[in-house]
Amino acid sequence: MITCYILQRHKKSSLCLSPYLDTERVANYAEDEQVVLKSSGMLTKNQRDEVSYSLYAAIDFSVDRWIQNKQYVPRLLVCAVVFTVAYFFFSLVIRDPIPMLDELVISSALTIFCWTFLSKRDTRSSVAQRRRYELKLRASEREEVIEEGLFSLEQYLDEIGQLDPLQVCNSLCLVEPEAVKPDFASQLGENLVEIRAMLVQDLTLHDKQLLHSAHRIVELRAHQKPDEKLAAKLFHLSAQDQIDLALLSCTVALLQQ
Known part of the structure; x- marks a missing residue:
């Protein structure tokens, strides 16, 4: 079974995570494999179209790399x-x-x-072309499943997004206390491992800078060493719209679980 996730964000584009970016998964695809899309609630037509576009783009990328x-x-x-x-x-x-x-x-x-x-x-x-068609056909026939645990992760993203960027940067780098405590792990359950793996894979391809920053933050947190220079750098990147602080905070929280 192919499990996909959509994370809805306030004033931001939804984040669609899927295993379609995994070339090995595309290579070993089974024609009768079911596709399931998990979301925190009912999706609108625009959100479904957004998911379809994201899945099709991932399929095109993986099929091209596979062939x-x-x-x-x-x-x-x-x-x-x-x-x-x-x-x-x-x-x-x-x-x-x-x-x-x-x-x-x-x-x-x-x-x-x-x-x-x-x-x-x-x-x-x-x-x-045949592999691309088969994968897109299955993706279009996906089953939508409501996973209420995803709401806690979406809520965390929105709460971080509403905070002062400098406060978020200082909090991430241990210069200040934790701005918002990530308490979504227990509610995500077994979905957490899949979401973390898909998010890391997505960032590896589309935002290596954010993923690199997340690993640096996880490392300094493991040693409990505040880093004001890194906090200042992240704030500068945020001011130039070069990094998504809410997504960075979420990635750090997932990597630490």
């Missing part, structure tokens, strides 16, 4: 042949005052072009 990984060796061999043939052809046909240099540049350019062309062709192949 490219699958065709990596054949593509590498073809490009090696192209480079070798081009190099010897231009070495024998074209005589120039600087030997090797022109041949290497032209051969490398042709190889890069060949690699790009084959990569795009692979993503448009019948195998990739």
Whole structure:
């Protein structure tokens, strides 16, 4: 069963988490695998459309990566042949005052072009299109399940989002006491592990800076060492809208569970 989650946020786009970003999961997909979407309450049509768009984008990304990984060796061999043939052809046909240099540049350019062309062709192949269609069809037929425990996590995100950014940064870096205590672990139950894994995977692909900051905060909290410089840096990033402090706080709380 494929389990997805949607976290609804106040004045922010909903956060859709799914295992579709996992290439291995896409590679080992079963046609009869059921898809379940868990939310804290009933979803509106716009929210359902938002979830569909997010799931389809994740499927496109994973299928492209899967088929490219699958065709990596054949593509590498073809490009090696192209480079070798081009190099010897231009070495024998074209005589120039600087030997090797022109041949290497032209051969490398042709190889890069060949690699790009084959990569795009692979993503448009019948195998990739079929896998993409099957996954999107299942995602569109998903079953919606209300998981009331998710409300506590959404509430935590909203409460952090309403606080003063400087207070949040100081709280995260132990300069000040905890702004809002994360007490959603018990209510999430077994869903916590899945949500944490999917969130980390999503941030690894889409927001490495936030994930790196979260790991740094978890480390300093483990040693109980306040870090005013890190708090100042996070506040600066927040002022420039380069980091989501509420999501950062949530990520730290989940990593510490």
